[in-house]
Amino acid sequence: MDPSAKVKVVLLACGSFNPITNMHLRMFELARDHLQDAGRCDVVKGIISPVGDAYQKRGLLEAQHRLKMARLAAETSDWISVDGWECVQPEWVETSKVMRHHHAELMTSDLDQVDAERSAKRRKVEETENISSFQSFSDTSEGEIELKLLCGADVLESFAVPGLWKEEDIEEIVGRYGLVCITRSGSDAQKIINQLDVLWRNRKNIHVVHEWVANDISATHVRRALRRRQSVRYLLPDAVMHYIQQHELYSAESERKNAGVVLAPLQRCTMTF
Amino acid sequence: LDRVDLTARIPLVLLACGSFNPITHQHMRLFELARGHMHQTGQYEVVGGIVSPVSDSYGKQGLALAKHRVTMAQLALRTSDWVTVDDWESQQPDWTETVMAMRYRESFICKRSKKCVDSALKYSTMFFNVKFQMLGKYHLQGAPQLKFLCGADFLDTFRVPGLWQNDHVEELVGRFGLVCISRDLLFKHRQNIFLVHEWIRNEISSTEVRRALRRGLSVKYLLPDSVIEYIKEHNLYTTDSELKNKDVDLRPLTKQALSDC
Numbered sequence: 001m002d003p004s005a006k007v008k009v010v011l012l013a014c015g016s017f018n019p020i021t022n023m024h025l026r027m028f029e030l031a032r033d034h035l036q037d038a039g040r041c042d043v044v045k046g047i048i049s050p051v052g053d054a055y056q057k058r059g060l061l062e063a064q065h066r067l068k069m070a071r072l073a074a075e076t077s078d079w080i081s082v083d084g085w086e087c088v089q090p091e092w093v094e095t096s097k098v099m100r101h102h103h104a105e106l107m108t109s110d111l112d113q114v115d116a117e118r119s120a121k122r123r124k125v126e127e128t129e130n131i132s133s134f135q136s137f138s139d140t141s142e143g144e145i146e147l148k149l150l151c152g153a154d155v156l157e158s159f160a161v162p163g164l165w166k167e168e169d170i171e172e173i174v175g176r177y178g179l180v181c182i183t184r185s186g187s188d189a190q191k192i193i194n195q196l197d198v199l200w201r202n203r204k205n206i207h208v209v210h211e212w213v214a215n216d217i218s219a220t221h222v223r224r225a226l227r228r229r230q231s232v233r234y235l236l237p238d239a240v241m242h243y244i245q246q247h248e249l250y251s252a253e254s255e256r257k258n259a260g261v262v263l264a265p266l267q268r269c270t271m272t273f
Numbered sequence: 274l275d276r277v278d279l280t281a282r283i284p285l286v287l288l289a290c291g292s293f294n295p296i297t298h299q300h301m302r303l304f305e306l307a308r309g310h311m312h313q314t315g316q317y318e319v320v321g322g323i324v325s326p327v328s329d330s331y332g333k334q335g336l337a338l339a340k341h342r343v344t345m346a347q348l349a350l351r352t353s354d355w356v357t358v359d360d361w362e363s364q365q366p367d368w369t370e371t372v373m374a375m376r377y378r379e380s381f382i383c384k385r386s387k388k389c390v391d392s393a394l395k396y397s398t399m400f401f402n403v404k405f406q407m408l409g410k411y412h413l414q415g416a417p418q419l420k421f422l423c424g425a426d427f428l429d430t431f432r433v434p435g436l437w438q439n440d441h442v443e444e445l446v447g448r449f450g451l452v453c454i455s456r457d458l459l460f461k462h463r464q465n466i467f468l469v470h471e472w473i474r475n476e477i478s479s480t481e482v483r484r485a486l487r488r489g490l491s492v493k494y495l496l497p498d499s500v501i502e503y504i505k506e507h508n509l510y511t512t513d514s515e516l517k518n519k520d521v522d523l524r525p526l527t528k529q530a531l532s533d534c
Contacts, residue, residue: 022298026493029491029493033490076498077493212481230309231306231308233353234298234305
């Protein structure tokens with residue numbers, strides 16, 4: 001097969017990452033395996049984009065900490081990186097706009113730059129580990145580059161929650177860019193796609209990836225365990241666990257943060273009506 | 274403020290037997306969950322954990338060589354300050370009954386109990402910032418007890434005909450005791466069986482990991498990077514390796530059949 005014919009894909013994961021867990025990182029691995037399996041895609045980059053503080057979710061830690069933890073977690077990956085653009089914005093940014101931003105970035109930065117970033121990351125990882133040779137793709141002919149939103153089934157389900165998403169935003173995310181959804185139950189995902197017209201129209205742009213190994217490490221569970229001083233070891237990278245201990249993050253007090261505050265997306269939707 | 278508990282606690286060592294083919298994050302989670310739970314009972318202080326990979330003569334399909342399984346477990350537990358790997362069982366020429374493995378370890382612990390408790394204190398205070406700063410405040414009474422650590426699926430093996438001798442089950446459960454990590458709360462807490470509820474679904478079975486490896490899929494974040502590197506380096510889990518011991522009876526079954534004669 002001609003490798004130059006492959007579509008280059010960049011995966012973007014948005015969310016609280018409060019804190020990042022091994023499950024978040026697994027989603028990237030599963031998505032890449034799935035997309036590359038067909039042989040038509042080359043997943044060249046993964047981006048983790050933590051949401052800004054203005055999202056006002058209950059118990060949401062300051063972005064600086066969430067960003068730092070995500071960076072520590074991505075350190076051992078040679079293709080996943082963390083981007084702080086979204087979380088330094090003063091206002092909450094709709095996911096469609098975050099995608100627009102990253103898409104524009106990808107279009108303006110040439111492939112060589114993405115390639116250079118990846119090889120730099122690879123070199124960094126190689127310093128500590130022995131990872132086999134890095135295949136450059138900038139020497140292949142200029143292919144198309146696609147940005148896709150990587151998410152769990154919960155995001156797919158949230159599309160059906162009234163007032164949380166604007167339909168044109170869903171249309172833009174799924175129609176213009178594309179969605180990769182990791183789920184434990186493929187049938188549930190198909191059900192939601194069937195229920196929502198906007199998803200059904202764009203079903204060819206939605207990749208449902210079945211997760212065979214149950215690895216449902218929700219950040220909510222991790223925070224609860226931390227509050228109760230139970231071990232969270234092996235649920236998130238050691239570097240992240242040490243950071244949490246060092247800064248004494250996640251207490252009963254931090255969990256009360258934003259309690260009773262309406263989530264930014266809901267506020268915004270109410271305002272527009 | 275945390276209540277300072279000055280009552281005496283029984284020092285406890287947890288032993289987990291199994292294939293560890295290969296060891297995954299889930300295996301190590303079992304230890305973390307068990308320690309948290311046993312500590313919460315207020316009766317016990319877990320001072321150590323032991324991973325004991327089964328020997329090659331176990332005869333399980335796809336079982337990689339013991340030296341590899343032991344090395345992988347050692348790599349994985351390099352960052353743990355309280356769980357260690359013991360290769361005694363893996364080096365036995367024949368499969369060792371679980372009870373025998375427990376008896377061996379018990380005599381070993383009794384001999385070394387002083388040393389064991391001291392080093393556990395040292396290690397624990399070094400690493401865990403909150404709970405174990407208090408460890409020194411507990412009065413640890415006597416030599417450490419030994420309990421068997423297992424997942425809920427282990428309890429099902431008691432029901433497999435020919436797999437267990439009754440007196441072995443009695444000794445394992447009655448004399449030693451089980452700490453069993455379970456995902457549902459159907460089981461009732463019985464005497465000397467401590468059931469630990471696992472709230473976080475994280476069923477990373479070695480079978481799934483081997484399947485992914487055979488298919489060339491990523492297993493990153495399911496087991497430590499050091500173990501993944503080792504597997505790649507030694508080309509461990511392939512379609513060929515999975516055929517090893519195919520159609521061979523598990524050693525516990527043949528050994529038991531002999532003793533029944």
